[in-house]
Amino acid sequence: MVGRGTAGCLAAASVTRLLRGSDHELHHIYDSRIPVIGVGEGSWPSLVQELARLTELPHEAIQLRLNGTRKYGVAFEGWGRRNKDFTHYFTPQQVSYAYHLSADLLAALLQESTSAQHIDAEVLSITKVEAGARVEFDGLPPEHYDLVFDARGFPKGLLADEHIDISFIPTNTAVIRRAPAIALQEREGVAVQPTYTRAVARRHGWVFVIPLTAHTSYGYIFNRDVTTLAEVESDFDALLEAEDVRDFEQRAVLRFPNFVHRQIYDGAVARIGNAAAFMEPLEATAIVSAQLQIGMILQMRLNRPSEHLERDVPVVNRFLVNTVLRYGLFVGWHYSCGSSYDSEFWRHAKDHVWPSHRQAADPQKVHCNALRTFDDMQALLRQTVIDPDDWNRMCAVPLTSFAQMSQGLGC
Numbered sequence: 001m002v003g004r005g006t007a008g009c010l011a012a013a014s015v016t017r018l019l020r021g022s023d024h025e026l027h028h029i030y031d032s033r034i035p036v037i038g039v040g041e042g043s044w045p046s047l048v049q050e051l052a053r054l055t056e057l058p059h060e061a062i063q064l065r066l067n068g069t070r071k072y073g074v075a076f077e078g079w080g081r082r083n084k085d086f087t088h089y090f091t092p093q094q095v096s097y098a099y100h101l102s103a104d105l106l107a108a109l110l111q112e113s114t115s116a117q118h119i120d121a122e123v124l125s126i127t128k129v130e131a132g133a134r135v136e137f138d139g140l141p142p143e144h145y146d147l148v149f150d151a152r153g154f155p156k157g158l159l160a161d162e163h164i165d166i167s168f169i170p171t172n173t174a175v176i177r178r179a180p181a182i183a184l185q186e187r188e189g190v191a192v193q194p195t196y197t198r199a200v201a202r203r204h205g206w207v208f209v210i211p212l213t214a215h216t217s218y219g220y221i222f223n224r225d226v227t228t229l230a231e232v233e234s235d236f237d238a239l240l241e242a243e244d245v246r247d248f249e250q251r252a253v254l255r256f257p258n259f260v261h262r263q264i265y266d267g268a269v270a271r272i273g274n275a276a277a278f279m280e281p282l283e284a285t286a287i288v289s290a291q292l293q294i295g296m297i298l299q300m301r302l303n304r305p306s307e308h309l310e311r312d313v314p315v316v317n318r319f320l321v322n323t324v325l326r327y328g329l330f331v332g333w334h335y336s337c338g339s340s341y342d343s344e345f346w347r348h349a350k351d352h353v354w355p356s357h358r359q360a361a362d363p364q365k366v367h368c369n370a371l372r373t374f375d376d377m378q379a380l381l382r383q384t385v386i387d388p389d390d391w392n393r394m395c396a397v398p399l400t401s402f403a404q405m406s407q408g409l410g411c
Helices: 006-018 046-055 059-065 103-112 229-242 285-303 306-333 344-360 370-381 399-409
Strands: 027-030 069-077 086-089 098-100 117-120 123-129 132-137 143-145 148-150 163-165 173-179 194-202 205-211 216-222 249-255 259-261 269-271
Touching (some): 006 103, 006 148, 006 285, 046 098, 194 229, 259 306
Antiparallel strands (some): 132 143, 205 216
């Protein structure tokens, strides 16, 4: 296991749980000089059950440990052509919830549920070799492993033969700030008031607002090739002033790629988290993508005979790439109807970036049918009556999510 961010710690805890009592040895490798950036994160309802399984703690105890609140969906403000605010709910509505959580506290909680030998070192390379993978270190001898989860984060650059560029998402930078906590209703110390990630459209992009019990996390998501950092900072100041947020801490300016690695899994090396794929945090797809990658690869490796490995690998890889690219199409589609702002960013997003999705996700280029499935969901939404047999259709997210977003955006 290489990396101690959210994905690396999820993988280490998952391996510990699944291999408990076996003679397998787990090494958790990370460079302690690289900090875990805790900016506040959203998640999907699947994480609530997953953390209970991995930690064997009650839900309330987990929520307290994470400074968490109960996220029931995403509240969109100023998006689309209808000029109305709306909410994308988890379903069943007002029943299913996820966590808003602090990323650094999540990593620490998961480490407590991990049994591993810890190696604090810089990893120079991870290479597939015969019967496994070879990890090269700075200052330590190399190690050979049966399976390596690579959670080292974003690639240094996108290469056409290694990565699919999700170029139809129009953002690539985030300015992160932290402000005081919002007062929340509590029961026995646990915040029980329903909360929502706010996605607030702004002139130069949009701002997420994530309420935690210890602080509120704000992030201005924009395109640095369209808008200057100074313009974004000025508009960010205006938003916080309008919301009477007087004090805040400037946390970071983060550049990010929107991409999917073409080889998430090769049989010996499993790229997970931001090493496998990333897209802007509009629908909180990062943690759920890591859960899917870790869970599918471990289930296949632990439950399928080794003689099937060579045949299984391309099937698993194609499924993972396909699913993440479908997430990307769903997120990019959010920009297709613009916003209440007729600004350079929103014109660029609606008129130039989103229309490129057909070319960028062309099945001949990406070697999967993500675009075809996305088109099928759009066709369902145009029907006057949807057949009950289609109610449970999915394109990474369920038809209910597509229907809520279509109605809210005015698509």
